[in-house]
Amino acid sequence: MVDRQLRRRGISDERVLEAMSRVPRELFVPESMRELSYDDGALPIGFGQTISQPYIVGAIATLLELSGDERVLDVGTGSGYQAAVLAELASDVVTVERVPELVDCARAALAHTGYDRVEVRLGDGSLGVSERAPFDAVAVAAAAPSVPGALYEQLAEGGRLVVPRGSRLGQELVQVVKTEDGPVERASVPCRFVPLVGAGGFGRE
Numbered sequence: 001m002v003d004r005q006l007r008r009r010g011i012s013d014e015r016v017l018e019a020m021s022r023v024p025r026e027l028f029v030p031e032s033m034r035e036l037s038y039d040d041g042a043l044p045i046g047f048g049q050t051i052s053q054p055y056i057v058g059a060i061a062t063l064l065e066l067s068g069d070e071r072v073l074d075v076g077t078g079s080g081y082q083a084a085v086l087a088e089l090a091s092d093v094v095t096v097e098r099v100p101e102l103v104d105c106a107r108a109a110l111a112h113t114g115y116d117r118v119e120v121r122l123g124d125g126s127l128g129v130s131e132r133a134p135f136d137a138v139a140v141a142a143a144a145p146s147v148p149g150a151l152y153e154q155l156a157e158g159g160r161l162v163v164p165r166g167s168r169l170g171q172e173l174v175q176v177v178k179t180e181d182g183p184v185e186r187a188s189v190p191c192r193f194v195p196l197v198g199a200g201g202f203g204r205e
């Protein structure tokens with residue numbers, strides 16, 4: 001996976017590649033899908049949700065520019081896989097999911113794989129987690145029509161927010177850096193995520 005799907009496609013940050021080679025992806029997918037764990041795509045995890053394609057997880061992790069001692073917010077826990085990758089790259093990870101059953105599954109998978117220092121919360125992640133702010137980096141694993149304002153506000157100065165921005169049908173991964181002069185944006189690869197619902201996303205579903 002690391003060589004064929006990541007390195008060959010231009011993911012070159014060695015820390016990201018190492019992190020992704022350490023996290024056992026098969027332990028974050030439903031048992032019936034285990035043999036597809038390292039396929040080049042997203043996989044269903046139930047409740048209409050998916051575990052993201054490895055390449056996209058690598059792209060998000062790269063754009064967060066983590067060096068090891070950051071506090072990170074991960075919005076859209078899903079399986080917990082991306083939170084585990086982020087835990088390899090930063091010191092403190094808080095992740096938020098709105099589907100209670102997925103929160104339970106992700107907590108179990110993170111505990112089983114030794115990432116129980118990741119804090120998994122149930123709630124509307126589009127509003128962030130104000131009592132744990134500011135964050136050095138925020139990853140959003142669901143599509144938003146625009147950069148969620150609360151998430152930008154909860155960034156530390158110099159902090160990076162990565163979000164798939166666009167319509168429900170297709171988005172572009174965008175890196176937003178918080179600066180003294182306001183947000184500085186950089187567009188990256190095209191992608192397709194499930195929608196971010198909630199106040200800072202596409203609204204209620």
Ligand code: SAH
Nearest residue numbers: 051076078079082097098125141196197198
């Ligand atoms: N990072 C995940 C991918 C999950 S897909 C992984 O590695 O497996 C996106 C997830 O975002 C879904 O589980 C969905 O339920 C969740 N989601 C969508 N809107 C949300 C919101 N407002 N707050 C929290 N989670 C949300």
